[in-house]
Amino acid sequence: MGFFIFIGKRTIFYLREMGRMFLFLFRFILSAVQPPYKIVRVVNEMHFIGVKSLFIIVLTSGFTGMVLGLQGYHTLRKFGSESALGSLVALSLIRELGPVLGALMVTARAGSAMTAELGIMRISEQIDALDVMTLDPIKFLVEPKMLAGIIVLPLLVAIFDVIGIYGGYLVGVKLLGINAARYFDGMKESVEWRDIWSGAVKSLAFGLIVTWVSCYKGYNCGHGAKGVSDATTEAVVLSAILVLMWDYFLTSILH
Amino acid sequence: MIKVSNLRKSFEGVEVLRGVDLEIPTGKTTAIIGKSGAGKTVLFKHLVGLMRPDSGSIVVDGADIAALKGRALNNVKRKFGMVFQGGALFDSLTVFENVALPLKELMRLSGGETASKVNAMLREVGLPGMGDKYPDEISGGMKKRVALARALVMSPEYLFFDEPTTGLDPIVETAIHALMKRCKSLSPATYVLVSHDIREVLEMSDLVAMLHEGAVIECSPPGEIVKSSNPAVRQFLSGSAEGPIQMY
Ligand SMILES: Nc1ncnc2c1ncn2[C@@H]1O[C@H](COP(=O)(O)OP(=O)(O)OP(=O)(O)O)[C@@H](O)[C@H]1O
Numbered sequence A: 001m002g003f004f005i006f007i008g009k010r011t012i013f014y015l016r017e018m019g020r021m022f023l024f025l026f027r028f029i030l031s032a033v034q035p036p037y038k039i040v041r042v043v044n045e046m047h048f049i050g051v052k053s054l055f056i057i058v059l060t061s062g063f064t065g066m067v068l069g070l071q072g073y074h075t076l077r078k079f080g081s082e083s084a085l086g087s088l089v090a091l092s093l094i095r096e097l098g099p100v101l102g103a104l105m106v107t108a109r110a111g112s113a114m115t116a117e118l119g120i121m122r123i124s125e126q127i128d129a130l131d132v133m134t135l136d137p138i139k140f141l142v143e144p145k146m147l148a149g150i151i152v153l154p155l156l157v158a159i160f161d162v163i164g165i166y167g168g169y170l171v172g173v174k175l176l177g178i179n180a181a182r183y184f185d186g187m188k189e190s191v192e193w194r195d196i197w198s199g200a201v202k203s204l205a206f207g208l209i210v211t212w213v214s215c216y217k218g219y220n221c222g223h224g225a226k227g228v229s230d231a232t233t234e235a236v237v238l239s240a241i242l243v244l245m246w247d248y249f250l251t252s253i254l255h
Numbered sequence B: 001m002i003k004v005s006n007l008r009k010s011f012e013g014v015e016v017l018r019g020v021d022l023e024i025p026t027g028k029t030t031a032i033i034g035k036s037g038a039g040k041t042v043l044f045k046h047l048v049g050l051m052r053p054d055s056g057s058i059v060v061d062g063a064d065i066a067a068l069k070g071r072a073l074n075n076v077k078r079k080f081g082m083v084f085q086g087g088a089l090f091d092s093l094t095v096f097e098n099v100a101l102p103l104k105e106l107m108r109l110s111g112g113e114t115a116s117k118v119n120a121m122l123r124e125v126g127l128p129g130m131g132d133k134y135p136d137e138i139s140g141g142m143k144k145r146v147a148l149a150r151a152l153v154m155s156p157e158y159l160f161f162d163e164p165t166t167g168l169d170p171i172v173e174t175a176i177h178a179l180m181k182r183c184k185s186l187s188p189a190t191y192v193l194v195s196h197d198i199r200e201v202l203e204m205s206d207l208v209a210m211l212h213e214g215a216v217i218e219c220s221p222p223g224e225i226v227k228s229s230n231p232a233v234r235q236f237l238s239g240s241a242e243g244p245i246q247m248y
């Protein structure tokens, strides 16, 4: 009996939590479509997310492209089609790895920082103070962060893709000796608008997911330092899980 | 006037407020006393619309804020200013920006008007020239005074002070009392304060309400409450360990 009660309680807990998350999203959307528009705040948040994440994006994308070049080269050589390396690297990055890895890096770097920031504002009653002043905390704190995330992630992913492609170029062309023209020509022939489009849709969706989860967890964080640290961990884990799950769904819809 | 009737609130099965009835008259200073953990902060958060009661009503000048939402609620909340127990200053903003925020966002004053108002207010609370500091660069007493300035700058009709002087030295405490009195004489408002400091309560308030076991057990002027026959009130005022109030 105890077991079923446990399962039931957990299920209700998660359903409630999901309901709250959607209400939070709904409040964000309502607030985002209503003036006043806090453009300066959005730009500040874009700067924060972008600057925080740029270095790690450059680093990880470079190595991702390089390892794709290396693995791809050895695999393709078995079939005598090394010349397809450019398409392989570009398609993997644009369709999958750019959006997914980019989102994971932004989660780790900027998402966790957002959760911690909002969490500390919650436990030190700064969010309550805004509320008493009748300044809507969603409008004031959450909306700029989420809008910035949705705008910035696609930009970071574009940087990820480009650097990754040059990482593959470095290994494939400079190190392993594939013809440079071949590398890029193959890419031009095989990458279609549809691929770029699907990568862009994914990165927009992931930008929303990451900032949504991070802001939600921080905004509703529990008591004390423990509350903030738990919220941060939960935000990172949940963002990562949702990004990977939605990657599957979006891939199956978009192709 | 604020009239609280049969206010109830529980957290995770523990009933913190068990039917609070309280009348806060306009223009007076009402103090709420009670032991640590009695629910004074929780009651405050209900009064300013930060928490929603499980049942009961909180009528502010004829409007029940427990039943209001959205814009209607905000219209009532505009009458409120609150000094939080921990200050609740925005730590990413400077002292100046903290005090300026409500002016800029709500009153839409120009930069010049805001600056002159904020600087006047900072001078008033004894912090001239501290505007460029961040909250974590100033002492606890200064933070309290900045919080006070931020609440006062909008000239609210109702001002809530959650332990305005706890943890401050006696000289700053006296200065804050003087400041509160001066502000009150300049623009008449209703003050509600939570305090553990009996001397402060008796000096500052027109009415003292004692919160005990989730209800207001006595509400009377300071001159009468010191003569109260209620054992819990007597114990609290004398600070005795013996009596109906359990230590923990
Ligand atoms: N958000 C909350 N969630 C759960 N329990 C809470 C919450 N806020 C307050 N409580 C509980 O309500 C009770 C009253 O707390 P409150 O902060 O109102 O006490 P207080 O009278 O202000 O004490 P102090 O004088 O120490 O500030 C405490 O037992 C506290 O644990």
Ligand SMILES: [Mg+2]
Residues within 6 Å of the ligand: B040, B041, B042, B085, B162
């Ligand atoms: Mg308190």
